[in-house]
Amino acid sequence: MGGLFIIHSLIFALEGNIEALIEHIGPYICSSISNKEIDESCCRFSCGLVSDLSNYLEINMSRYAKNFIDGLNNVLRGDFQIETKLTAMIAMGDLCLAIEENFREHLDNSM
Numbered sequence: 001m002g003g004l005f006i007i008h009s010l011i012f013a014l015e016g017n018i019e020a021l022i023e024h025i026g027p028y029i030c031s032s033i034s035n036k037e038i039d040e041s042c043c044r045f046s047c048g049l050v051s052d053l054s055n056y057l058e059i060n061m062s063r064y065a066k067n068f069i070d071g072l073n074n075v076l077r078g079d080f081q082i083e084t085k086l087t088a089m090i091a092m093g094d095l096c097l098a099i100e101e102n103f104r105e106h107l108d109n110s111m
Contacts, residue, residue: 001039001041001042001045004029004042004045004046004049007049008045008048008049008052010025011049011052011056015056016056016057022053022057026064026067026068027067029046029049029050029053029068029071030067030068030070030071032045033047033068033072033074033075033088034071034074034075040081040084043084043088044083044087046071047072047075047084047088047091050068050094051090051091051094051095054094054095054099055094057098058098059098059099059100059102061095061098061099062098065099065102068091068095069092072088072091072092072095075088076089
């Protein structure tokens with residue numbers, strides 16, 4: 001959870017410039033989304049980070065969307081608490097709004 005707080009701080013401090021670090025932090029966020037065994041609160045926090053990234057990167061988020069969509073789909077289809085699924089749904093919506101028409105392409109490739 002501590003690493004997620006650091007990422008959260010980086011996202012808000014760097015805003016759009018966080019894209020320079022996304023190849024390093026993206027896999028960490030994705031693994032936290034899908035890792036129910038550790039703690040579902042980490043999953044919910046990670047979903048919130050996807051929302052934050054989507055808001056700052058907007059259309060540029062489409063470069064990284066596939067892995068995030070895969071992780072969010074795992075939550076939505078998996079055996080998670082309703083609060084966790086709701087957070088994943090919100091993150092998916094924010095991602096959809098950010099990458100606009102590219103969302104359909106990434107969603108088709110994830111299913």
